Amino acid sequence: MKELLSMEQKKSMSFTAKDIAVIGLMIALKVVLTRFLAIETQFVRVSFTFIPTILLAIMYGPWVGAFSGALADVAGFFLFPKGFPFSPGFTISAAVAPMIYGLILHRKPLTLRRIILACLAVTVIVNVGLNSLWLRILYDQAFWGMLPIRLFENIVTLPVEAGIIYWITGNKSIQRAMKGYPIKWIR
Known part of the structure; x- marks a missing residue:
């Protein structure tokens, strides 16, 4: 009987204790940044949760990024609820964003x-698209009515997020700490 996965595929799916620890720490960091250090209104959230999301996607790829994003969302909601109802839509968004980052980076x-x-892809597809749809479903607000506010927020935060990630990935100390991961540093 033929094996379903080659040895190379099996090897690429195995994780060391260090990998599991790093993934767990990044998930915990994302939960803390989302639940305690974010500025939130009903329709807008400003936070640095994109940092561990992007770093996980860069280091481990789209599938680990998607799994950890969804896990961080669910764990954060059940460990530290903020009064908002649980919505699986936002969990989907939390998985899709790192998947996109992983596919591109x-x-x-x-x-x-x-x-x-x-x-830009995450901003358009997830932040403006999916998240606006989930807010529309959850709060029964007019999609087109909240779109200008969400567009403005994302137009402002897009260059900030890209600049922070560019700076982080160009930082020599961070590059040394991430040595051994399949990352193509250019600076």
Whole structure:
């Protein structure tokens, strides 16, 4: 009987204790940044949760990024509820964003253009698209009525997020700490 996965595929799916620890720490960091250090209104949230999300996607790829994003969302909601109702839609968004980052940035040169492309794709597809849809369903608000506010927020935060990620990936100390991961540093 033929094996379903080759040895190379099996090896690429195995995780060391260090990998599991790093993934767990990034998930915990994302929960803390989301639940305690974010500025939130009903329709807008400003936070730095994108940092561990992007770093996980860069280091481990789209699938680990998606799994950890969804896990962080669910764990954060059940461990530290904020009064908002649980919505599986936002869990889908929390999984789709790192998947997009991973597809665009994992094992590829981390150029400013590629980082901006990844941030733009997540902004359009997840932040403006999916999250606005979930808010529309959850709060029964007019989609087109809240869209200008959400567009403005994301237009302002897009260059900030891309700049922070570009700076982080260009930082020599961070590059040394992430040595051994399949990352193509360009600076």
